[in-house]
Amino acid sequence: MFVLGVDPGLSRCGYGAVRATPDGRVTAEAAGVIRTDPAAPLPRRLSILLGDMQTLLDELQPDAVAVEKVFFQTNVRTAMSVGQASGIALALADAMGCEVAEYTANEVKSVVAGYGAATKEQVQRMVQTQLGLAAPPRPPDAADALALALTHASLGPRRARMAVAQ
Numbered sequence: 779m780f781v782l783g784v785d786p787g788l789s790r791c792g793y794g795a796v797r798a799t800p801d802g803r804v805t806a807e808a809a810g811v812i813r814t815d816p817a818a819p820l821p822r823r824l825s826i827l828l829g830d831m832q833t834l835l836d837e838l839q840p841d842a843v844a845v846e847k848v849f850f851q852t853n854v855r856t857a858m859s860v861g862q863a864s865g866i867a868l869a870l871a872d873a874m875g876c877e878v879a880e881y882t883a884n885e886v887k888s889v890v891a892g893y894g895a896a897t898k899e900q901v902q903r904m905v906q907t908q909l910g911l912a913a914p915p916r917p918p919d920a921a922d923a924l925a926l927a928l929t930h931a932s933l934g935p936r937r938a939r940m941a942v943a944q
Contacts, residue, residue, distance in 0.1 A: 779934065780807070782840035782871075783926030784831075785919050786848075786863035788823055789816050791831070792919025795838055796909065798931035806909045808838060809920040828866050835874055843871035844930035846922065847880035879930050886922070889929040901925050 785792035794809040812830045814823040835843075845867050848860050871878045884894040891904045902914035902921040908928060915921040 779842060779931060780838070780840050781842045781844055781927040781930045781934070782835070782838055782876075783923040783928070783930065784843060784845045784864075784867040785922040785926060786846060786860050786867055787919065788814060788827065788859035788863050790917070790919045791827060791863050791867075792917070792921075792923035793834060794915070794920055794922075794924030794927050795840060796924065796927040796931055804909060804928060804931055806911065806915075806924060809915055809924055811917055811919045824862060824866065827863055828870070831866055831870055835870055835876075840871075840876055842877035842879065842930055842934055843867065844879045844881060844926040844934075845871075846886070846926055847882050849882040849884070877934065879934060881926060881929050881933075883922075886925050886929045889932055890925045898922075 779798045781796055781798065783794045791812040793812065795807040796804050797807050798804045812827060812834070814826050845864055848857055848864060868878055887896040887901060888894040890908070891900050898918050902918065905921050905924045905928065906914045909924065915924055
């Protein structure tokens with residue numbers, strides 16, 4: 779299974795792709811951040827994010843896309859921009875025919891670090907360990923996206939079996 783994780787954001791949208799093999803090995807294939815200029819008008823920033831995300835999906839051709847679900851946000855402006863970026867990722871992935879999943883930050887932390895209130899640094903270290911990386915992935919947006927991909931690589935097959943059983 780080839781999974782693209784997306785940590786949505788309008789200024790910085792993290793992405794990370796992992797490949798999970800049937801024998802349980804998981805390797806990192808790509809990681810980075812799509813950036814937009816905060817000074818640019820909103821429609822232009824959304825257009826740039828849309829184009830860059832489409833290019834990323836076209837290049838990687840993932841089987842599944844896991845996006846962080848906006849669960850709670852104290853800043854309404856931040857929540858809106860994260861929601862807009864999330865919507866772009868979800869719609870593009872679905873249009874490509876990818877399996878699409880959403881996970882809250884606490885779900886990701888629980889799966890990757892074993893603790894739903896893990897710090898960003900703990901998540902980065904666990905992503906580094908699980909993927910056998912020489913250093914913790916940076917920036918944090920890319921590390922979070924890799925953690926999302928790892929979460930889906932772990933939970934996705936189980937979720938699919940449960941959906942079939944229902």
